[in-house]
Every structure is written in structure tokens, then in C-alpha cells.
Amino acid sequence: MKKYLAYILAVAVILLNGIPYIALSDGAGADEERVPKSKVEKMEEEISESGVTITVKRVATGEYLTLPLEEYVACVVASEMYGQFEMEALKAQAVAARTYGLARVGDLCDTVHCQAFATEEELREKQGDEWMDKYWGKFLEAAVETQGEVVYYDDELASYLMFHSSSGGRTENSEEVFPYMVPYLRSVKSPYEDDASHKQETQTVSIDSFVRAVNGLNRKPIKETDVQKMEITARTTGGRVKTIQIGNNEFTGGEIRDLFGLASANFTYNIEDYHVIFTTTGFGHGVGMSQYGANGMAKKGYNYKQILKHYYTGIDMGQVTDEIIEKSNNTTGPAENEDKASDKTDQKTEVTTTEKTTDQKTDTNTSEKKTDQKTEVNTSEKKAEDKTDKSQKTDTTKTKKTD
């Protein structure tokens, strides 16, 4: 039966892929897409009357905020995505945000530790009236049109719906980037990332600074001659550097990415004129949904369900159960055995947090207002590495290729 279903799905995907689709977005700017004010008000009313709530910890104040679930979803999409993105991509993010939030009831916070969240008023304050008037309706619509929909894997909420900015062409298996294997985080092609903000970037580091930075990691000390002889020893399925040998140390691509603030661990390098020149592809850790890839798929005519099923292997989608709603409605503060529960969560999400934090720092170079808000939301989550990264950045020059 399952095989039969998979077959039907495969045929459906092939069929839909083959049908020439008129992309509504082509030619229609954000202004034409603007959701009418009357509809925005209607959606807000509908959301607040739904009776389903979620509670989120405001890390900056330590307070717990209880709000309608779908308002929370719209606020997360507004914090994590771009307003000018296609509706189907925003809807995919909305379903992921809802699932992620409900899977963490009792331990849910408002930073990238979980997923970035700012209230409607905070968004307006940070992004301005024009931005809110233009996009808030779209974020609400993404939540309302997917109301109550969540992602399941093996009949449980899929609680590791990770995402990143752009993969560079292929996403990664979770265990090749993070210390854990998640069955639905498999390496898949991500073919429609043409609009991504970081496609190919070069970053130059003098050999001096390179040696100093690497030795700052307190491993076996390296010399300048070791840099000349360093070697990439393994790559991941998605093309990122898995391991790199420098002197008597083996580093992961992620360590080198963090150390030099590279856009991704998918890099090559040249050594020229006493400098290491990195060339990176994509932006972010590469695991799960590519946001630019999702937007590209939406432009090609795929809907949010197809987008989610593409990036999360073997998942199912459906309505949230009464049991989950009840748990969310009844949890208006920290989880009962918070210490134990959050210890566990922390361990698992630690790596994610570091990766996401790096994304937003690097993002500061290209995206304007959006980043201000993200960075601000993140301040409480800052890690020790941030400092290292910032000091490294002064030693490096970053150039962006135009193609």
C-alpha cells in the first residue's frame, strides 16, 4: 500500500513538474500583491477568535507571552523570511514554524535557539510602517491559509525542521553537518536558487592571520608551512567540506566556516601571494529546507506541500491533533521539569544555534532592514565565537562576485 502511494506521489510530482505553470509573481510586484486592509483585519479577528494559543519565553525579559498560535506563526515567518518572497514559500515556512513551535511547548523561546520571534508591534517598530503595510498581510495570509497544518514523521510532530538560506545546489544529510541523524533531513537537490543572496563569494585571509586564528582553537600548533600543505580530506554528500587536514590536526568544514565567518562550509581555496583565498557556495549550514530554494520552487509553480515534501524526506502533513492543541493551551509557563527538559533540548540544538547565529552575522553584509531585526533578536544568544568571528573579520577582506 505504501509503495503504491509513493508511486502515485512520484507520478503526481512528475506530472506537476511537466505542466507549464504561469507564475503569478512574474511581473507582479510586491505592491500588487498587497493584501487589502479589510482582509488583514478579518484575518486578525479570525486568528484571535480561534481559541488556540501558544506560550513563548521572551529571553530578554524572562517573561512568558501567551498569544494566538496563528499570530505566533505569522510573527515567526515575518522574522525568518523575506516579505517579497512568494506566498507558497511563506506558507511552507509557516507550516514548519507551527510544527517547530508546537513540538517545543514549554521550552519555546523567541531567539534562534528555537526560532526567531518578534511581536507585531516589535516588527513595526523595527521594520517601519511601510514594510509592515506592505508585508504583514502576506505573513498573516501564510499562517491563515495553512491554519493548523503541521508536519509529521512516523505519526509524531517532526521537531527538527531545520532550514537555511541557500544550499548552493544540494542540501546535506543532517549527520554530515551535525552530530545527529534525523531521518527526514536527507541530502536533496535544490535546483532553483538563482536569486539567492550569496551564490559565490570569495574571502581572503592573510597566512599570518590564518595561522593565528587556527592556533587560537588550541589544537596542535600549526606553522605557516602547514597552511601551504593543507588538504581537504573529505566532502559531504551536498559538497561541503567535511574534514580538512592542517598540520597534525583534522578540522571540520564547520569549524573553518565559523572561524573565518565564511558564508558556508561549501568552499574551495587557493593560496596566492601569501594569502588564503576561500571561495564559498551557498549560505548557511545546508540542512533541511533552503529558503531561496523554496522561493525558487514557488516561482516554478510548486505549492507549499510539494516544497516541504521535497526538502523533508518522507514526511506527512496533516492537521494538528486535539491532544497537541490541549497541551499548548494548557502550557502558559515553563515546562514542569524545566531543567531536565531544557538540558536535553540544549544539547541537541546547540549546534543549530551556532550555525544560525553565524548565518545572521554574515547576512548583515547584504540584507538591509531585515538583518537589523534579526540581529537584535539574537543578541541574547550570542556565543563566544561571535567575538572570535568579529576580530577575524577585521583581518579579512570580503568581495562578492557579480555572477
Ligand SMILES: [Zn+2]
Ligand atoms: Zn529556545
